[in-house]
Amino acid sequence: MRARLVAALLVAIAVGLVSACGPMAPVSASQSGLNGTITVFAASSLNAAFTRIGADFEKRHPGTIVKFSFAGSSSLAAQIQQGALGDVFASADQPNMQKVIQAGLTSQMPIVIARNDLEIVVAKGNPKHVEALADLARSGLVVVLCAPAVPCGHYAAQTLQKAGVSVKPASQEADVKSVLSKVALGEADAGLVYVTDVKSAGNAVEGVAIPPALNVVAEYPIVILKDSQNRALARAFVSYILTDGRQTLARYGFTNP
Amino acid sequence: MALLTRSRRRLQSSAPFLIVILAGAGAAFFIIPLLGLLLRTPWTSAWQQFGSAEVLAALRLSLLASVSATAIALVLGVPLAWTFARLAFPGRSVLRALTVLPMVLPPVVGGVALLLAFGRRGLVGGWLATTLGIHLPFTTAGAIIAETFVAMPFLVITVEAGLRSMDTRFEDAARTLGASRWTVLWRVTLPLVRPSLIAGAVLCWARALGEFGATITFAGNFPGTTQTMPLAVYLALESNPDAAIVLSLVLLAVSLAVLIGLRDRWLGAS
Structure with missing residues (x-):
């Protein structure tokens, strides 16, 4: 703060x-x-x-x-x-x-x-129907985040804390592009990345916006x-x-x- | 005997000056970066870093995964080496090239290839998940698979070289004396290539211990599950470079201890 x-x-x-x-x-x-x-x-x-x-x-x-x-x-x-x-x-x-x-x-x-805002990244068409941060806590959903040591992981933790959601990620990736590629390859169901990453990723993924009140701005x-x-x-x-x-x-x- | 030592001494003293200079430069090339690490090490806080739960978890996981990878490599790699050394079949050189490919493939690409094969949407990964309930990505098993993929070629080529250079007349003799193929393999062939087996296993283990790219790409990074020492070092560099240096030294000390110990005991090097 x-x-x-x-x-x-x-x-x-x-x-x-x-x-x-x-x-x-x-x-x-x-x-x-x-x-x-x-x-x-x-x-x-x-x-x-x-x-x-x-x-x-x-x-x-x-x-x-x-x-x-x-x-x-x-x-x-x-x-x-x-x-x-x-x-x-x-x-x-x-x-x-x-x-x-x-x-x-x-x-x-x-x-x-x-x-740069954070966004939830999911596979094209959002097959698992992830609509909000709270959905990331759903059991059976494979979520990957950035490691807490890197900026995107730090921001992800802040956003989840604001939303009062506790997520157990399958992996703490070394950088934001790795989170994106895990979702793009279908290995993970959802992740937290920057809006610009979703925009540059093309057709394999799409973003689910996080309300401004809960978002953390890089x-x-x-x-x-x-x-x-x-x-x-x-x-x-x-x-x-x-x-x-x-x-x-x-x-x-x-x-x- | 006296003659032999004398002639050896003469040979040593007549080593070309240029060779000695270049060898010295070569040694310095390896030693200087190591010195850099040692001089930058925060010794006072080193013990504290080492004792942290996360470091111990990473070290434990690294040892478990690298030893498991070496075990798998021995079970699968020795038969592969034997096949390459002893059987002539069409496409052998192509198959051989494919199995040593991970040695030149960037490990990150190897990790992506593993995802495309054993991932949730991979060639066999989907089947593994639905029929057998086996999930490899994001699990310790996945980290072991990644390390095996990258490290096994070192065992295969070392053992193959050993098999090719051994005297096959011992095997022939055993066969004519009535030993079965299986007995010959166990009692004659493998004992004869023991130095290559051990050297190959050690190389394979060392490569598995240092594996980074394929592991983080295929298995991800989670403390206690898939975060091996190299991954812990890489992430520590982001936030706490001192911790990264201490972690590297721990990894270095463990591998040096094992390599030196093995060398004296089994490789018979003086």
Whole structure:
């Protein structure tokens, strides 16, 4: 609860910075002194959306190259702490962003660029008629969740607790994609994943929405790293995400902060 | 005897300099990462980590699953090795290639293949579930199957090599003296390839102990049921890297102890 409050505060400060024309002020398209390359460390779940946004950005600013390194947020945070060189870090949760901030590797406060809701994932056509979180406790229903150590497992536990449902999962998967594939392969009847995962999974599965009151919202903060070699381009890219990139993120299932 | 030792000493001293340098680099390549682990180990909290219920459960499960996988591999793999070494039949090389495929297949892909075979909607998994009531995914049996799938080829190729290089005249002699095929196998063939059997079983066990990809894909991850040590290490890396290092060292110590113990006792290496 306190963590969420702190997070909300951070967001408020960050948003304040942007609107107050701070260092993150949007760069207009006419301003074309941009060139060179930046490397963006981004959470795996941002893969599809960021790849699209990166391509659009390069088209808007010819001569620039945006490289991505996608991996789990905790792996990325560890890589940055071990000295990996890059310009921007986009995490799928606040704790991993905090690790990088506390190591003194960032140059300003992070900004939340997107949110992601949890959803119940079931096989196409919902053969087991899972309608709500409470159904996950039904006996005979094979449910898989993320392990508590990874963000999606942490969020799943919070949501189930809010709903007062106690689920005994058949497995605690190492990442959200594994939960999705267990359901897609028919090995599990239901799981808890992000809305964006259901959207990207295609035809094998479908999502059952969780009411907002019970849902836990994952936040994606982004920050420019202290050791950035091309700060101007990094700033322009982050601004682009906050303006034109919003639509693209929405198209991939993310909600606006 | 004296002559032999002297000549050996001369041979040793004349080892090419380049070979020694490269061998040293090769050894360092294995030792440096190990040193990295040892130096980063939080020794003060190590015992506390080791004693936790979850770690003990993972260790117990790892030992149970790897030993069971080795036992299954011996029962099924030795006859397979014998077939490859002694019987000539069409398609033998293809069959042989297929059985050692898990050695090069990414284990995660192996896990998916197992799901497609023994999963709820798999080729035989559906039948297993409806007629026999056997469910493999998300069970300890599933973890054992995954480890067997990945580790058994190591036993098969080691035993096959042993069978191929042994002197078959002993078997012929036993046959002419009236021993049945079964007796020859038990009393002549298997005792003669004992070093290969043990080496193959140890390799198989070590591979099963470290198995990760196929297990987490096919059997999932649940503490006490399918969470073996490598899975526990991987998940601990997410939340508590110190615990992951301690867990890795435990796994390392257990496997080193077993390998060294076996080597002195049975493999006769000096």
